[in-house]
Amino acid sequence: MANILVVDDELGIRELLSEILNDEGHSVDLAENATQARALRANNDYDLVLLDIWMPDTDGVTLLKEWAMNGALTMPVLMMSGHATIDTAVEATRIGAFSFLEKPITLQKLLKAVEQGLARGAATAAAATQTIATAVPAPMVPPPPSGSTATATTAGTDVVLAPEPAPGHQGFDLDQPLREARDQFEKAYFEFHLAREGGSMTRVAEKTGLERTHLYRKLRQLGVDLGRSKRH
CATH class of the missing domain: 1.10.10.60 (Homeodomain-like)
Known part of the structure; x- marks a missing residue:
């Protein structure tokens, strides 16, 4: 199950998309304009966003650009429009949109786009986790000083290791002039x-x-x- 945000100023489209995505087992939040979308995004992490381009207060491309600039564009975004130009779609993709859906959206295209978007988001998250794990080295544990007794923990039990001789130590007392x-x-x-x-x-x-x-x-x-x- 994924957390999905649907942003569209048309009530019928919001309800239809919500019904379809809920039937697929996803959790869906709805926003009718950019103001609501900003508030929801600020308080939630989403696996995918379906964002309408033409809205009365702020258009979808401008909102997409805002998210990209403030670091909130961490999820795939599917842009939606019934009368967007090719230039608009290209600009949205350049800013960071994952794909573009032309209205009216068929059920098959919607489900395929959502599936691809979620797969892309999962792959990006996995790559980021791997990068962090590789970039951050494991903490270095210095070896115990020569002649000291080291303690290791195995299966919850402390095991006392024998003192490790200093380099070159052949039974001589090195703690002398x-x-x-x-x-x-x-x-x-x-x-x-x-x-x-x-x-x-x-x-x-x-x-x-x-x-x-x-x-x-x-x-x-x-x-x-x-x-x-x-x-x-």
């Missing part, structure tokens, strides 16, 4: 290579690019237990 963190890393680094090379200082020196004398000095400075790394 740089020098201590660097010494901790270097100690782990040399212990790893000593264990892999079976305690061979020559091979570790080659792997790490240090001279043996410098390597010994570095290991003692870091407190590396050389005895545990020697071959048995």
